[in-house]
Amino acid sequence: MNMKIDPWSALLIEDYSKLFEEFGILPFEDVLPEIPNPHRYMRRKIIFGHRDYDLIADAMNNKKPFSVMSGFMPSGKIHLGHKMVMEEIIWHQQQGADAFVGIADREAHAVRGIPWERCRDIGIEEYIISLIALGFEQKGHIYFQSGSQKVKDLAFELGAKANFSELSAIYGFTGETSVSHMLSAVTQSADILHPQLEEYGGPKPTVIPVGADQDPHIRLTRGLGNKMNMLKIERREDKDGRGYFSIRSKTAPPDAMKELQERIPGRSKLFEGHLDVQDCDDFEELLRIVREVELESGGYAFVPPCSTYHRFMSGLQGGKMSSSVPESYISLTEDPKEAAKKVKRAKTGGRMTLEEQKQLGGEPGKCSVYELLMFHLVEDEEELAQIYSECVGGQKVCGKCKALAAERMEKFLRQHQELREQAKDRLDEYGLKRK
Ligand code: SF4
Secondary structure (H helix, E strand, O other), X not given: OXXXXXXXXXXXXXXXXXXXXXXXXXXXXXXXXXXXXOOHHHHOOOEEEEEOHHHHHHHHHXXXXXXXXXXXXXXXXXXXXXXXXXXXXXXXXXXXXXXXXXXXXXXXXXXXXXXXXXXXXXHHHXXXXXXXXXXXXOOOEEEEHHHOHHHHHHHHHHHOOOOHHHHHHHHOOOOOOOHHHHHHHHHHHHHHHHHHOHHHOOOOXXXXXXXXXXXXXHHHHHHHHHHHEOOEEEEEEOOOOOEEEEEEOOOOOHHHHHHHHHHXXXXXXXXXXXXXXXXXXXXXXXXXXXHHXXXXXXXXXXXXXXXXXXXXXXXXXXXXXXXXXXXXXXXXXXXXXXXXXXXXXXXXXXXXXXXXXXXXXXXXXXXXXXXXXXHHHOOOHHHHHHHHHHHHOOOOOHHHHHHHHHHXXXXXXXXXXXXXXXXXXXXXXXXXXXX
């Protein structure tokens, strides 16, 4: 079938174009052709934007090191929205990424007041067990923020580069905000940057799959990562229009600059506090040597984190999914039969009468059931295209469509919950223990 499925494009342009223009998020479709075997979220524009994902595509295509990292706040039930992020992490792990998953217990404790023990229980019972059941491989890293000295130390260092006005502009902090809440914000930046520490192989592109609302956090972390780098590289032009690189530092020891001059390709001139490099056409190699020298001189070296942005699922009843309204979402641990009933009660894009449905066709772009099929329950593009075309063409009735989605949801949850049982017995392989 040759039909183009693009039921979300209008919504995307309306809702998300501001992000592209204002904040420099780039459309994901530009980088899509470079991705070998893209995930269905990528093919279906559910992942709609990115920052620097070309670095990740390049790493995948050329077998260079890269990482994927994301975190979960242990505050409630694991639902299909969390599953999306987990699938993205696991997919990148399968493409060769070193994968990191952080349980944000510091944040849950500081912001929601959840006791540490409870954070640990929710983290393991809800999130980690499902993550393993979904296919997260043992070679990856799962950790609790409170249990990672590396993350806590890095958070402290990053805290020295972040100020209150910057944080309050992003998170709305006020004079009433606790210091621990602020610390939990820089801890999230430490989560994002720590895969690039020397013990994990040093600087490398790291992708953070997030929802569209998380971009301010990515921007903050990219800024902090840059501030932490001891050496800054700028591309400049001399008075004759010839390009060169200027490497500057306020803090690097003079020996480091000399060392750098010896190792880098191209002609270079050393001045006080900066080194100008001419005739260097291998920027990647230059960057690699600069990062190496930074680390050897006791500094930090980070590649600004890359990111992908996915659309949110809407609530089953329309509007937003909300953890305080169980009818609006499906949890991965709930009774599969009850979940199937929720699907049957979900809001559709169907018309008022069967007659109208036949005449005008349904509106899959406004349908929670179609969303479930597209996000989670149909892998095959042709099958999805057929559902879409039969819906808009008026050949499909909502009852049958709901029955299909309900049956698949029930089956998925049953299987997932069996895999969860197996995952419980494998926690020790990941260095974790239940209570
Ligand atoms: Fe939604 Fe299916 Fe009804 Fe179309 S036919 S509106 S996709 S439930």
